[in-house]
Amino acid sequence: MKNLSLTFLVALFFANLALAQPKVVVFNGSNDTEKPVTDYRNLVKISALEVFSGDISFYYERVMSENFSMELGLGFTIDDYLDGLFDDSFDNNNDDRISRIGVSTAIGFRYYPFLAAEEVYFAPELKYRYYHNDYNVGTDEEPSILKETKTLVNPRVTVGYVYFLDDKIFVDMFAGIGIGFQNRSDVSSVFDNINDEFIYSLTETNGPTPRLSLGVKFGFTF
DSSP: OHHHHHHHHHHHHHHHHHOOOOOEEEEETTEEEEEOSOSOOEEEEEESSGGGGTEEEEEEEEEOSSSEEEEEEEEEEOOOHHHHHTOTTOOTTOTTEEEEEEEEEEEEEEEOSSBTTBEEEEEEEEEEEEEEEEEEOSOSSSOOEEEEEEEEEEEEEEEEEEEESSSSEEEEEEEEEEEEEEEEEEEEEEEETTTTEEEEEEEEEEEEEEEEEEEEEEEEEO
């Protein structure tokens, strides 16, 4: 996880260093005038719907040229509440399960057919999430902790629309489809009739599944 965070920070540094673009020259009759590629070069956002997946993430988008930009995301995770709705074995209200803070990162490249940071865009993206919990399978007097974990790597293709509410505030709405490569370790139990007690163990599951992404980000420019 440390290597992943370091890679993200290095990518952010070089993105700011390398993506700085000079102004382009627009010819208007016999007079040469300069104007920016777009009025919006730096966009900072927070994702509103990802919170239902236990993902609190912030995003930074940097305009690279007239039609292209790059977006980086970084945040933290807690329980995946949305996933828990479809998993009867997962109980968010279980006092024996304690949620720990995980990590969420993302990177994407955007193509705007009209003008970067405005209106319609298409984006290949990669989203990474890591969740983990402590599960007490012992007693209050003699606790015994098992570690539940879930890692999700989600490459996807996204279509979105950026709508400006005023000169600085905007809404970024998107939908995407991709593959979720998931690797998880969950606590399972069986009852031992001989010793009259539950026996706990970790069950490993992994594999790819189709994954649909829907979201809304709110942000401002500078």
